[in-house]
Amino acid sequence: MPIFFFAPMKSKNHIPLLPLLFLSLSLNAIQALNNGPNPLVLNCGSPNAGEDADGRKWQPDDEFLITGDKAVAAKAETQDPSLPSDIPYMTARIFPSEGTYQFPLQNSTSRTLLRLHFYPSSYPNFNISNSYFSVIAGGVTLLNNFSASLAAEALSQAYFIKEYYLAPSELPTLNVTFKPSDKQPQSFGFVNGIEVISSPMVFDEEPILAGSAGSGNDFQAATTVPIDTNSLETMYRLNVGGQYIAPTNDSGGLMRSWYDDSLYIYGAGHGVAVQANITVGYKGLPTYIAPLDVYRTYRSMGAFVDVNKNSNLTWVFQVDPNFMYLIRFHWCDSEMTKINQRVFDVYINNKTAASEMDIFAWTNSIATPIKKDFVVHVSNKADSDTQLWVALHPNDKTKAEFADVLLNGLEIFKLSDNGKSNLAGPNPTLSDLMKKYQEAQMAPKSFETPNESSSSTVVITGAAGGAAAVGIAAVIFLVAYNRKKRVPGGDSATSWLPISWNSNSTTTKSVGRSTQGGVSISTDAASNCRYFSLAEIKNATKNFDESNVIGVGGFGKVYKGIIDSDMKVAIKRSNPSSEQGVHEFQTEIEMLSQLRHRHLVSLIGFCEDNGEMILVYDYMGKGTLREHLYKGNKIILTWKQRLEICIGAARGLHYLHTGAKYTIIHRDVKTTNILVDDKWVAKVSDFGLSKTGPNMNKGHVSTVVKGSFGYLDPEYFRRQQLTEKSDVYSFGVVLFEVLCARPALNPSLPKEQVSLADWALRCARNKTLEDIIDPQLKGKIAPECLKKFAETAEKCLADHGVDRPTMGDVLWSLESALQIQDNFESGRSNSSSSGSMNLESVEEEVIDHNSLIAMHRSTLSLGEDDDVEVNKSSASDNTEDVFSLFVNQQGR
Template identity: 55%
Template structure:
């Protein structure tokens, strides 16, 4: 080959490589992106089809190693880039090609795991980008534990660069430093400009030249939008806002109809994707409720001593002219906008607009940032309503730093972790002598197993005898207890349950005297007993001079559960406020007596209304609405609190009904916080109720939120088939409802076992949708089960199918979703980065409460005309 030919070949190869790199790795024009899989030797593709390049050529120095995580957490949606990491044993710098005067998004991905001999729990490090401190003494492990996440992404919007490269330096504070993935994305001009100062509408700050950190980004009223569907290929993820809604009025998710085309007239198209502006959360059609309540969101774990830009996205897709909807915007209890009129701002229906506000956050805020919308009646608008389509919150650089302290795990979460560590140490000490006792231990284990089997056989036999003799309320299976708990009494016989309850939790509840409890229940008259469980008896009572009906759970002095459930219920329910969770009013702790006081649920348990010989029968529509209510309560537990809360005892006796047939989830004595994010599950002794137990949890003793999903699937089949989860009187193959229903579903004969009272009266498409949902809930592997969000949409769709048959229209202000929308939701796991500011209780044991039948059971069930997608409640507090 001639020298000239060789030069041409070399030149073409160089140009080709340069173009390839420019398109993917140097997005100076705002069109491309650089995505690095740190620690990876080759190009890799993630679950969304995005390509991640190796990072080696961008690092200066040789003080780093490539490593692979020893365990893949089930919460990881993709192995790339999280299963491999770049480990730094001393300071190291990435140097990226960039353009001066260009703003960039810089995203850092962290998955705290064990990488060879390097445990992420020991890694504390800092990160600096072109002189701006992004992280300082940062621990990805602590952050993930405190926010109950498997991995975290830190996104920064760096001010326009002053040079043609970007240097990102990792420095080791303690142990080592690591990173799993790095993204660098050019930001088009005009995404940031000026923001109005809250409380001072005539003043503003220039955000165009500020370094920012993205703290929250939410698609309000809509579902999760993945980075692949973001506008202008900016790779932003937009999360569901359900986890941040606060208060009784949670509003209505509103979706624009297919004829509405979103227009960008006054803002760039890359401001937010169309999907953000096609959805919104409104207050609903009842102006009397709206004028007395707010739409409120609470954002917690926000660093104090910084200022924040709060960007609010709007698109009014229902109104056509100004002054139809006018509302006030409050940020941290200050008026940010007295008269917000989206149509006046945007210029018409379906036109996108956003507004930027700046607010400081002091230590007095407690790390919470509040956003509230309230209808403004002063300009006499046509409707009393408010709306919001999206929220973004950005931290503003201060003194060349965006770093904040590592979040602190809650006291209850830390206590739970300490108990697990002590349990592990005890087990380790016990195992030291196990080599000498294998034969004896094996024999003892065999004897114990035989004893357990014998005990279960006796229990089934005794239960069959009771069923044959009477329709007792003790016919269902009680929880399994793997260990005994102290009753919480001192040597003097006095209980000390409240000693271990936080002062905050005690302050949120009413404290009753024991004399008040006796007066409320007529000295605990047996005629007022409405249930009995492992904690003790449940009495119907009245307080406040007979004005308020309550249910009072009184501890049994011989109960092994006692103080543990007492503490759990108070710590948890004192802050968990939701329309579909039973409310804790207060407690009594005096001498050796403990009582818990709840709202009275006049219609008892769901179980009482679907079988046990009731004369009245719930309509299919009523059953669907009850299931939807229960699913909403469980969904809130899984995603709406600061920590994921796993109920662990979902069953028809723990779903209570009020006088309006609204379902409320109850009995949190077995509830558990989790999961342990280095594992993706909580390792714990198996507890729950036979017939509802997740087989995966039972076998592996690894608890996840999908264990609740399995139990809820059994509940759904109970509602459909009107029979218990376990019935030993039936043939062997039919004893377990879960097994039998799945068998019939697969054989196509499920219609043969559904409640006879439903046959010929319901839309079979609605039944099919419902049964398909229940079947998926009972998938053998937890990862194959749907989330509560997916379940909710399926149940709503099933209700919509039935209402179409009944000739009932959907509620005012709501919009329907198509089946294809529902399928799309199933493919999008809701993964909120942060959680609301709610503390949790600790583990406890709780027996099954079985309310007695009451005269209320025979009342005719009124049809509900409440909206399919509505969650509006009267905001008046107790």
């Protein structure tokens, strides 16, 4: 769900209840509200009903419009590629003068969830930059003098949604009024979509005032704040330690979005993202509170006790001043089995919300979800007060067994101020946002005891006065708020900008490469990773000392470095004479800044300063897969280890093809681009040649051929049409490389053996594949496992992409092979095969790579990153010196 900004305005003309008109409303519309799980979902400005990309049915809005004779229906003149669906964004209801919707309420005793969808595009006869308007729902101002165009521009997104939980009303209807601003000439209001949902008892208890609770899990004496008459605005909703949860996967039919929390973590201490290894059930907690996926994943501090005792796990959020905020914590401890194993303190804006929190003691059972609500007031006395800090710190007073914390989910809601019945804030502007993020610090603060005296001076707004029906906006303000960074070429600006998950902004930021005319990095990408100055990079590498060189590739040299005193990183520095440059640099940043997966590399940041192009990654102790197959073969991998690494890489590629918003084709899959960490977890790396797009209707991307010889898809080479099956072909070569422990191309061998793909297929056809497998594996592979593995690799190398399996199919086959090997090694093999393997013949035409090899020998470059060669003077048996790019196991 995109960012929402709502501004306040008082209603001057209350729209009276019109009973006769209400009775004339369509019975079908009323039925839509009374069907429980089926909310009222309106496609504003459209005369016809339709379905969005998720299959949700949207109906026309005209029968609910009770005033607004001048309101017109309009169709957007342009369609941004980031729009998830034509419905409801390509049509709009435009209000040149005041207009009001009236919706029947299914249950006046419960809150109403109201969502407003906005796409500030070009509409015929209307200049979107003139649109300033207010929105009042049930007497509560949601927006005042609001410009959707300014908000979208400042936040770098094409569309957004505003979401409100309205307080219960005594009236059987809800009026939502759009009123153009009288301060702006030719002003008008508009809306693209409206959702009205009867909400269950999501807010079922009075929240606790931060700073008023005692120790332990006893909150009886704490001060609570009544919120029955308050409406709430969803500022943030995070699946802590987990991935994005789409509205269609939400619980309770509320269609909420849950976002990744990593962008909000303060400092370098991201902790560890963990997934529960036991079954999690609601156990009495209402299912609509949060989906089970929230309680199945969590973030903790990890196993470093000494570090944990002196640090926090902290998140920072930007909020509007002069409001009360409700902070909801979701917890589910799936590890601890007794009291006093994991005990921690909770702080909100430097006030103790809860001390000596022991989740197991609270629930008296393992894997039991709970939630707890707290409130805090945010003033505008200083710039820092517009930030809301949430911190968890291990408590050492109880002498707990582990010095650790945990959090599964976090929600932040803005409470309406009852005196003004208002939830609105000012229009965001780019300059204001830049100022607010200049205060971000470069390193996490050490733990400090909160100032408890401040809790007694908190101003609490009264909760008894509110309006009958009040509104809340769901503002998802996704900000990469880890560091303060300088934009190259400017001394006072910052590169941190707010971004949205639900739009692919085309807004870019030129970070000015002095020697090559500049590099354009989108604000999304710049916000998702850290900007390093050249001075920081030089300090990390001891001024690019050659003794720190751990690899050399087509892009340039790779150095081992240290940042933030103790964090090991791999620093890839562009070679000015390299044919790879600006485009690969930009693509790597754009791709990796948006991707979060256990089996994909993680980009820490980049440097574009004084003519340099530098990428900074996590350092990974076990290096590249190729290093452990040949080139001295420092560590002989068992067959099971090789299978697990292949499965990990397949999972990463499968995510690229199907799990990301758009299909991503890696285009350079090879063993040097598969990295392994200290636990032998595989990660796919190097996205400089990757391709993506908003759709794959044609099934391919027409593009100049790039890749690595020996791995290159012959169909892609012939037709210059790239598909995800091109990655499948390259991965098939990787599979044979793992099995045979030899390079994809070896010109020193006889002509028929130069290409591993050709030679392996020929051996498989002749049933002699066992003769070319790695001698270290002879007799150690289950015959049925070898057969399954070889068949999978053969299918990947089919000459035509349509005949190759998907990465999902490849992954399934490899996991099956691993299961067979497990049974074989544990003596439970049911296979009757005891002799040599009988592989089926490959019917596909064997690929002739002679032309490719000839081009390779004539040094023709296709723009690929050459194989990384390990610097033998810096590489040693010490795993810390083995080149790799990623070591941070945060499960992102």
